[in-house]
Amino acid sequence: MIPQRIERPHDKYEKLLAAARGMGVMPTAVVHPCDPVSLESALAAAESNLIAPVLVGPEAKIRATADKAGCDIAGLPLVDAAHSHDAAARAVALVREGSVQALMKGSLHTDELMGAVVARDTGIRTARRISHCFVMDIPGYDQALIITDAAVNIAPSLEEKVDIVQNAIDLARALQFDEVRVAILSAMETVNPKVGSTIEAAALCKMADRGQITGAVLDGPLALDNAINEEAARIKGIHSPVAGRANVLVVPDLEAGNMLAKSLSFLAGADAAGIVLGARVPIILTSRADSLLTRLASCAVAVLLAEARRKDAAKAII
Secondary structure (H helix, E strand, O other), rough: OOOOOOOOOOHHHHHHHHHHHHHOEEEEEEOOOOHHHHHHHHHHHHHOOEEOOOEEEHHHHHHHHHHHOOOOOOOOOOOOOOHHHHHHHHHHHHHHHHHHEEEEEOOOOHHHHHHHHHHOOOOOOOOOOOEEEEEEEOOOOOOOOOEEOOOOOOOOOOOHHHHHHHHHHHHHOOOOOOOEEEEEOOOOOOOOOOOHHHHHHHHHHHHHHOOOOOEEEEEEOOHHHHHOOOOHHOOOOOOOOOOOOOOOOEOOOOHHHHHHHHHHHHHHHEEEEEEEOOOOEEEEEEEOOOOOOOHHHHHHHHHHHHHHHHHHHHHHHH
16 A cells, blocks of 8 residues: 655745745746646746746657646747757756746756766756755754755766855755754764764864854764754764754765655655755656655745845845
């Protein structure tokens, strides 16, 4: 028997949506929206005053999808593309020319979209490593929880983890976390030379002490229990601003992150809004298995991130 999800209030996502709706709609290229879920998601985000969709993909397929799903796309701009790879390239070109401020994945594989994003001469990379964050709404946990990286970087090096951590911190600040508390996870909370992730965790924390990572308080290595449960941290004798109260979890590698996020989703009834960071614009990743609210939350996260970047750019000019 497939476990049934329990209906519950989603107060954390509702707060994100309320904050994002005050920022104004964000022009967003929706890449290859050729199935009902991705097209309906884009329209729902538009109706929620989050994004202004620009549909990018094979025109005939998009219109056939709209007819089948009963969606009215008459008023939306549509950029024709030959196929999914071409749609990704054309969407990235819209970013480069300043026509859109975000990308939203439709019915193409993530690798196809990211291939266009990271293309050497035509992509939209920055000096930062590109990474992925889940913003989790978990029953029983009193705050939104960011998990990184569970979708892009397979086995990141210490150097790459610096960017992964900084991307997550910048996201948490954009989402208006009161205090950003980052737990660098491992299987244990002590440094063990035989477990590389514990050494990297200690190095990342020292780098934060030296100002190489900014905007948050870090602790690690921490095991999952003493990162998010204050009683577990107390029993282990761990005293820090992060232990038991983390709101950002940095995992050792993609396998650990993917299993953690999916365990929370399918065993604990959590929802996971997805966003890719480190490119010139936010990249909204949704899954066909996501609820509509989760898909809207992913858009809200992108809106808040884009607004925070605009404010930072304005400060730099001043």
